[in-house]
Amino acid sequence: MYGKWTKDRQEHFLAFCSGEKGINILTDGFIKEIFNPEYAPERMEDFLSLLLHQPVKIRSVLPNDSARIAGESYLIITDIVIELDDGSIANLEIQRLGYMFPGQRSACYSADLLLRQYKRVRGKRSKEEKRFSYKDIQNVYTIVLYEKSPSQFHAFPNDYLHHLEARSDTGIKINLLQKYIFIPLDIFQEILHNNGIRNRLEAWLAFLSSDEPGTILSLLEDYPFFQKLYEELYTLCQDTKKVMNMFSEELAILDRNTEQYMMDEMQTEIDRMKAERMQIQTERDRMLAEKDQMLAERDQMSAERSQMLAERNRMQAERNRMQAALDEKDRLIAELKRQLASQN
Numbered sequence: 001m002y003g004k005w006t007k008d009r010q011e012h013f014l015a016f017c018s019g020e021k022g023i024n025i026l027t028d029g030f031i032k033e034i035f036n037p038e039y040a041p042e043r044m045e046d047f048l049s050l051l052l053h054q055p056v057k058i059r060s061v062l063p064n065d066s067a068r069i070a071g072e073s074y075l076i077i078t079d080i081v082i083e084l085d086d087g088s089i090a091n092l093e094i095q096r097l098g099y100m101f102p103g104q105r106s107a108c109y110s111a112d113l114l115l116r117q118y119k120r121v122r123g124k125r126s127k128e129e130k131r132f133s134y135k136d137i138q139n140v141y142t143i144v145l146y147e148k149s150p151s152q153f154h155a156f157p158n159d160y161l162h163h164l165e166a167r168s169d170t171g172i173k174i175n176l177l178q179k180y181i182f183i184p185l186d187i188f189q190e191i192l193h194n195n196g197i198r199n200r201l202e203a204w205l206a207f208l209s210s211d212e213p214g215t216i217l218s219l220l221e222d223y224p225f226f227q228k229l230y231e232e233l234y235t236l237c238q239d240t241k242k243v244m245n246m247f248s249e250e251l252a253i254l255d256r257n258t259e260q261y262m263m264d265e266m267q268t269e270i271d272r273m274k275a276e277r278m279q280i281q282t283e284r285d286r287m288l289a290e291k292d293q294m295l296a297e298r299d300q301m302s303a304e305r306s307q308m309l310a311e312r313n314r315m316q317a318e319r320n321r322m323q324a325a326l327d328e329k330d331r332l333i334a335e336l337k338r339q340l341a342s343q344n
Contacts, residue, residue, distance in 0.1 A: 001248050013247055017240065022211035023233050026094060026147055029246040031208075033236060034229055035092075037061050037082055043229075044082070048090060050201040051143060051181055057085035062116075081113070087121075087138040089113050094208075098150035102182070110142045110178045142180045145208070149184030160188035160205070185209040197222060 002010060015021035025031055037044045041058045048056040062081040079093045091113055118137055125132040146153070153162070164180040188205050196218065197203050203223045206215055220227055237243050 001244060005248075013244070016211065017237050017243065019234065020213075022213055022216045023230075023237070024211050025208050025233070026096075027246065029243075030233055030236070031094065033232060035080070037080060044080075044092070047201075047204050048084075048092070048143075050204065052090075052141065056090075059083045059085050059087075062089070084138075087136070088141065089117050089138070090141040090143060092143045092145075094145045095147065097148045098146040098153075098184075102144070102150050102152065106142050106144060106180055106182075107178075110140055110180065113140045113142070114177060137177065139175075139177050139179055142178070143183075144181070145183045145185055147209070148186055149182075153182070153184040153187060157187060157190065160184055160191055161201075 002013070005013070012021070016023045023030060025034060034040070035044055035047075037058050038061055045056045045058055060083045062083055079091070081089065081091045083089055091109065114137070117140065121136045122132045125136070156162075160183060162180075162182040164182070165178065166176040168174065183205065185205065185208065188202075189209055192202065192206055192210065192215070197206050197215075200223065203219055203226070206219050207226050207229065210216065210219075216230070220230070
């Protein structure tokens, strides 16, 4: 298995197994060891409390939408749906490569979670023979962490935390329940490089996204809480065969991810080029129509000009005829005068 890897991947594997380089926590096997809400809920509770700015207690872990996961798993590292103590639902998703159209996708999944909560609460009230009320429906949080974020986020290089929810333009307060948090970890890494770790939330994000030994040492100095987590991971690394299988599977997934992502990007580029071509064709058709209209107007003006010339020639001929008649009249008058003069 090791021999099938490229030299760069062999060196990468040896670097984190030997401790020369930190572990990429976002590797599927590692993140599931650290962020398992079933046997270590306090870790996710701490992380979510910092994100949501409120105390969080995990009540239960809910099943995922298996059909959606099967269709999109090539880009998803982990996807956990949990019910909080107040009845709210939080979906924590970590993506390797950010999907295109992140807003539309997140809105659809949030709507699905809200509907699932509605059905579950309504069913529970029915079993308890209690009347259902919409006040029993609680917030739904969609939290997405991107290892490599979509292009929209790179327009905000100084922001790694984006909170979104519906608000009124009049100031009226209506809780529409659906709330979103987007965290581009690649942008966070740039901010971390410039500013260091400034608070506990950034400590968590540094733990999740950084494998640089210097950053890890700085993290452990200020937040020794993470030492136990690193110890668990490096204990796991002592089982070389298990970690090698995990790493090999991750590489295979990464290759599929890259291929699929490139296909998606190419399809987007093809769609963009088609749209541009249609726009150019529409513009060309418009210009041809304008040209035809101008030619028609020119022909009309030419015909009118020819008509005016013919009318002018007719008038000129008429004027010449009248002039000839006048000349003949003047000649006859002169002849009469001459005869009268001769008679006189």
